[in-house]
Amino acid sequence: MSDLAAVADERLAPRSTARRLLGRPELGAVVGAVAVFVFFAFAADPFLQWSSFGTVLYASSTIGIMAVPVALLMIGGEFDLSAGVMVTSSALVSSMFSFQMTANVWVGVGVSLLVTLALGAFNGIMLVRTKLPSFIITLGTFLMLTGLNLGLTKLISGTVATKSIGDMEGFPAAHDLFASHWTVGSVDLQVTIAWWLGLVAVATWVLLRTRAGNWIFAAGGNAGAARAVGVPVARTKVGLYMAVAFCAWISGQHLLFSFDVVQSGEGVGNEFLYIIAAVIGGCLMTGGYGSAVGSAVGAFIFGMTSKGIVYAQWNPDWFKFFLGAMLLLATLLNAWVRKRAEATA
């Protein structure tokens, strides 16, 4: 079998490392991000200030923290429409438990973690048990949580917002963990940015270097085949929903500890921001393809665009128009770059 030796293959066109890098899903999005950045650097003077950079990063991180598990879930072939309100639920539980029990806020934080994980598990288990599309299941959870958030808050607090827990024991420490910020030079950096980057790193490691990551790709790429070769698809999906819940818990605690008070109606609609970030970052809607880094770049593009329009002081009536146009252009550029990279690679 002499001709089977692993010598350079004549059927492969040579391919440089640069090109290889360009072929990665997230690096298409990076080009989009750079383009958006350059655009606003010219269009909006204040955009290039260091302090603005902190604001943009903060806006990106609050979306990005949730975009990471949502991207993982999308790679695993499912959606979670309840992700937005689950953040609020998590904050509400934490706040109301601490307040009503007059307990140290850390107790509330712990209870909230358990409750939120249970919500995630509920989504996942309903999904694998009923075999209904995740769109329907999580839409049901979304509506129910929206109702529960409002109904329970009014029942317990008597108003649509929680009571302030700013004066309770344990608040300062919890605030430090979830909502502190440091000033580095003239940039104000929120702790959410650290959470965000940490989550991206962990998710990337899990996706590329663990069995669970392999299973996530397989569950989304071809669930039938994955099941046939013995991948615990159901367990993987439940785990993904719990990962979403875990990050919702982090976001929820941030919400609580940075604003003291939680409005029960919040979070509705945010689920789409997370999905947008994941998709801009290169996740396929159909599952089986994407990356955590991509979702971070997607969140960053979204953060830059939505804040850049404010910095540019464009007519606010047209805000959504600009937002839509920018997102479309960024994604188009992303797709175009990827196509070019593949064709010439």
Place this chain on the structure above:
Amino acid sequence: MSDLAAVADERLAPRSTARRLLGRPELGAVVGAVAVFVFFAFAADPFLQWSSFGTVLYASSTIGIMAVPVALLMIGGEFDLSAGVMVTSSALVSSMFSFQMTANVWVGVGVSLLVTLALGAFNGIMLVRTKLPSFIITLGTFLMLTGLNLGLTKLISGTVATKSIGDMEGFPAAHDLFASHWTVGSVDLQVTIAWWLGLVAVATWVLLRTRAGNWIFAAGGNAGAARAVGVPVARTKVGLYMAVAFCAWISGQHLLFSFDVVQSGEGVGNEFLYIIAAVIGGCLMTGGYGSAVGSAVGAFIFGMTSKGIVYAQWNPDWFKFFLGAMLLLATLLNAWVRKRAEATA
């Protein structure tokens, strides 16, 4: 080839007509609808009045008119997130054109039809040209239309709502076509119900009895294979987006002629009601499967549930919770019935 004769096949278990009927996608949803109906008939006294029936039917029809093309689009494998605001855009164009030009309202209605169809075509052409997921494309259109609705209305009318066109030429006739109602006994029937049923009939005919219908199923079921056997997949998808636009135009004209005035901020979020109706009615999120009748039943379930909760006078804080729970239960029942029907068929 004697053994190939088309005699009764021993490999087929006998199967009655009733069971065959039960196996159809939409008839699973029908069981869900009946269950919801019976439930509210007991839970809400006013629900069984004829007048309430008119209200429920009207509520269902306003969703149902859009659920039909959205279901077709989903069968064809795509989404349209801009469907909700497109209804508002269509109404705005019609109203503002007539008013600003002091033209007969029919001129505005005509212009609106052209503009709306152009919006649909834009969605479709962008989709097939860029090959980006429809989620991203129509999300871009959604945001841009939301911005345009507000920006243009404020630019032209100076406020967020249009001026009344109730006193303009042609209004009565247009009102009759798009927003009249008849009283049959004690039931007040809106003309939208007729539009709805008409659209369901046409869509069913197209889906099951025309080449276009075959292509829609194929485009959603396996676009690659469809293309390989010569189905004009791109043309089919553009056509589907234009069908959504056409129905958005009908809905938009109804909105305009029943209230004289259009609020530029409305319509946001309705796209999901349409998708919900289609999915409850048995459309697959992944395309290739579903029916127009199913979408109608889905819209009816949604209409009954959302109005039934009001008739039952449950605590409004919990409205969303009940809505979510009922939808989930209806869909679960639907899925369960279908599974049973298939297993014993």
Place this chain on the structure above:
Amino acid sequence: MTTTTDTAAAPLVALTDVSKSYGNVRALRDVSLEVHAGEITCVLGDNGAGKSTLIKIISGLHPHDSGSYAVAGEQVRHASPRDALDRGIATVYQDLAVVPLMPVWRNFFLGSEPTKGRGPLRRLDVATMRGTTRAALLRMGIDLRDVDQPIGTLSGGERQCVAIARAVHFGARVLVLDEPTAALGVKQSGMVLKYVAAARDAGLGVVLITHNPHHAFLVGDRFVLLKRGTMSGSHFKEDITLDELTREMAGGSELDELTHELSRAPAAGAPAAGDTPAADLPAQDPPAATDPETRA
């Protein structure tokens, strides 16, 4: 090498020095091929040699990167399979082009649906569609319980038969078949070869891809051999023997070694009735180079 033929007219399909890359994978390099009316052109080669890629270029699914492609003497560049179909090129793809959730009869006519009535009443001729589907499949030896069942619930071979029956039914001038018999049973394979021969006799040009040199040699008129994306040979039937063909397909010398290994294997089992293990070998594909006649 395959430039002069006894058929005077321009070939139905002529590819000249065609290349095709997928990203940085060069799947085909400088391949030439001619399809003539009333002839069967067999494309043979190892796994991954580029046979399906060649087929996909002919059927308009992929554009070629370089080289020229002529249909009946006219230079073409198909933008979509529709163009190829309109020029009378019908194809059976290896990764079957069927829509799993659609009923068999709808799949059969997909893209070329017969209609009746006119104007807004123009509608699918459902009765004809069902009837034709059922009949066409019955003729291939497939007795479907129910042409209304989703094609995704058919067995692999049944699905293959639907695809072949469809191509045969619509094949106007050129019939392209990518490993049509791979998933088929004994009876169905025979039927398909019969169809291929019948199509040829009816004056169609046929392109047949197969891994079975026996099948190829039985019906083929010319043989194009691909190896790792390049043409490694092109022969007329009269210029080559089955044995040479088989040997060329299997990559020559390594095969003998393998045959010896395998011929020892069945000896571990019960001895076969009448035949020696070695005598079995010729009858099956891989070690066919050891055909009794050849070895004798």
Place this chain on the structure above:
Amino acid sequence: MTTTTDTAAAPLVALTDVSKSYGNVRALRDVSLEVHAGEITCVLGDNGAGKSTLIKIISGLHPHDSGSYAVAGEQVRHASPRDALDRGIATVYQDLAVVPLMPVWRNFFLGSEPTKGRGPLRRLDVATMRGTTRAALLRMGIDLRDVDQPIGTLSGGERQCVAIARAVHFGARVLVLDEPTAALGVKQSGMVLKYVAAARDAGLGVVLITHNPHHAFLVGDRFVLLKRGTMSGSHFKEDITLDELTREMAGGSELDELTHELSRAPAAGAPAAGDTPAADLPAQDPPAATDPETRA
């Protein structure tokens, strides 16, 4: 009928009167099968006969409706393919169980990934995975350019080889193969049969599905014939000849008629070198019942 064997121990896999319906389609009725260590059980039958369904029951993909299923004497009811894998049953599915967008090496090890490190640092042993994949495929004669390319971009046969190599690599006690050679080239088919024989020699039980009676007869020890969902025969190798087997697979008498039709076909082309058309026929699958020996 297949209850007494020379191997004393309980069969590795024993199905007794197993039935399975998909909705109102009765795909299998009262089928029995035994798989013994060191033996190859061939399942033969027409398209749509229910072979893949039988395989899917064995590999835990579908539960059976009635009848019993024992692994090594113990009654089982597999809830998922994982259960079957854990009992040492590795399967190659006809509709390949691969995840198209994932790289080849990830697909190869999917569901049984080797890891290194411990605790939170436990991670995929990527180097081993790539190396093993490349080596295992090279041994089958597939020289992949790049084990990192998505498996969906491989040719049909290359994908098939990955699936087989994977099953062979992980096959602990029972190896189940559904038409493994269908998409394979001459060389690869030979390799696969060699692997099957080697697995058998190593003491594994093998279930092999094929449409090729020659392949089956070459390596098989027992033959289970399915016809339209029911068992139409079950034979030991010593009880049957290749010819009888072929005839039974093709449905008997109709075949002769077909053979005659086909044998006329090649006559329209140029005469084959040395061979008469009729002499070609035995060498290929469908009309194999007209083997020279048989007709003589």
Place this chain on the structure above:
Amino acid sequence: GCSSTGGKRAEDRAKKLAANGSAVNTPHWTFAMVTHSGAGDTFWDIVQNGAEQAAAKDNIKFVYSSSDQGDQQAQLVQAAIDSHVDGLVVTLAKPDAMKAVVAKAVAAGIPVITINSGAAQSKEFGALTHIGQDETVAGNAVGDELNTRGRHHALCVLHEQGNVGLEQRCAGAKEKFHGRMDNLYVNGTNMPDVLSAIQAKLQSDKSIDSVVTLGAPFADTAAKAKQQSGSSAEIDTFDLNPQVATSLKNGTIGFAVDQQPYLQGYEAVDLLWLDRYNKDTLGGGQAVLTGPQIVTKDDADALLSYAKRGTR
């Protein structure tokens, strides 16, 4: 572990339970209120609290529903008519959408009272009376107050795009304000977005010297944004809540303009009851005004405890 400070116990200790229970023996009528509010809005929450308190007192079954879409709101009114309620309270934020269905209610013999928006249309539509304050007038009050405070460049933060009431508030303020006023749309259901958007705006235009939020919950966030972006703008707001009252008290917020939502709900139900019971009307055909009231540091102390119990 237990917290020694704050929490429910602290609240309970401070809480004075208001006497409750109905004081009349009229039949158990059902009154419905249909508003244009989105879900979970603090302002409308207080309106509801007022209405419920009046309902408890008057032995009324009170049913609330709301939708921020005009056609949906009309359908909800229709549902109330179908349910044969004994009285109806509606808002006319989108008067044209409500016209027909209010006429229907009147025709069906249901007494209708309009609240909050729609002072101009109330009478024409056949309502008994109108209670409350047009958003435009409330906006005007803010514009005037900004002038009084010598502001030059104000920012109006709209927490929902295309919401009629919010647009009216901003437009009203702009109308009376002599300086420049910019609009900023934020996503009200996403507090971090509100924070970062206001922050971005303040960073990009240092000349902004006052920020007006259109809902109480956003005032605190605006204050935070101001602090983090190093701006010196004054934060002002519509509506009250406990946090705004506290911030008013300690000077983080300049002023709040209050329409007394509690009164709008309470009076509407009470007047419906009075109409049923005694054919009494209030206002003599004129709208009954509930505001606007400018609340500053001086009033904050007194209002804080009421805000905490959800009635101011």
